[in-house]
Amino acid sequence: AQTVTQSQPEMSVQEAETVTLSCTYDTSESDYYLFWYKQPPSRQMILVIRQEAYKQQNATENRFSVNFQKAAKSFSLKISDSQLGDAAMYFCAYRSAGNSGYALNFGKGTSLLVTP
Amino acid sequence: NAGVTQTPKFQVLKTGQSMTLQCAQDMNHNSMYWYRQDPGMGLRLIYYSASEGTTDKGEVPNGYNVSRLNKREFSLRLESAAPSQTSVYFCASSEEWWSQTQYFGPGTRLTVL
Numbered sequence: 001a002q003t004v005t006q007s008q009p010e011m012s013v014q015e016a017e018t019v020t021l022s023c024t025y026d027t028s029e030s031d032y033y034l035f036w037y038k039q040p041p042s043r044q045m046i047l048v049i050r051q052e053a054y055k056q057q058n059a060t061e062n063r064f065s066v067n068f069q070k071a072a073k074s075f076s077l078k079i080s081d082s083q084l085g086d087a088a089m090y091f092c093a094y095r096s097a098g099n100s101g102y103a104l105n106f107g108k109g110t111s112l113l114v115t116p
Numbered sequence: 117n118a119g120v121t122q123t124p125k126f127q128v129l130k131t132g133q134s135m136t137l138q139c140a141q142d143m144n145h146n147s148m149y150w151y152r153q154d155p156g157m158g159l160r161l162i163y164y165s166a167s168e169g170t171t172d173k174g175e176v177p178n179g180y181n182v183s184r185l186n187k188r189e190f191s192l193r194l195e196s197a198a199p200s201q202t203s204v205y206f207c208a209s210s211e212e213w214w215s216q217t218q219y220f221g222p223g224t225r226l227t228v229l
Contacts, residue, residue: 004158033216035217042222043204043223043225044220044222044223045159045206045208045223046220047217047219050216050217052216091158091159093158095216097214102147102149102161102164102166102172102214103149103161103164103174103175104151104159104161104218105158106157106158106159106160107158108156108157108158109156109157109158
């Protein structure tokens with residue numbers, strides 16, 4: 001299985017500031033998908049943003065954007081204008097686009113604290 | 117449109133007891149999944165069902181069985197619960213198994229004493 005690594009167990013950001021969460025992955029495949037999921041205290045897993053590996057353009061969703069570096073196998077999430085509601089666990093996930101691409105492979109997560 | 121629903125939300129079992137976790141989706145998705153989340157870990161796939169009538173093992177299937185009852189429902193059964201199965205269980209669905217996005221239910225917190 002592909003390995004997804006999130007090297008920051010915890011991060012902190014002040015309200016209205018910008019924070020970047022890191023994610024690296026290990027794969028020999030050329031076609032795959034990458035995701036960031038948010039898990040607030042309610043435990044619900046919420047899709048934040050996704051990126052197709054064949055697309056060079058970085059995905060953006062309102063205040064959320066990614067920096068996808070395919071050669072470096074890096075997929076970081078930038079949250080701009082942070083809000084108190086952004087406080088949650090954030091999981092990076094990988095999914096193969098091939099015939100075995102049914103499972104999401106998750107990293108261990110980064111806990112984001114947002115301070116007023 | 118409730119999305120993916122799971123019952124129960126919480127459950128406490130004694131070692132050796134059995135139980136079934138229920139999952140249903142109303143999005144007309146073909147594929148459904150069961151994951152478990154242990155403390156300090158991401159989710160790991162237990163079983164999945166690519167389409168109605170099919171099920172396959174994921175990364176951590178030991179100690180579990182599944183049933184794809186119909187297109188809407190996918191249940192997970194613990195025949196003889198063990199403390200190592202204490203975890204949070206998530207059900208998810210996607211339009212097809214190759215679809216990009218999986219949509220998750222709210223999870224079931226299971227404790228096995």
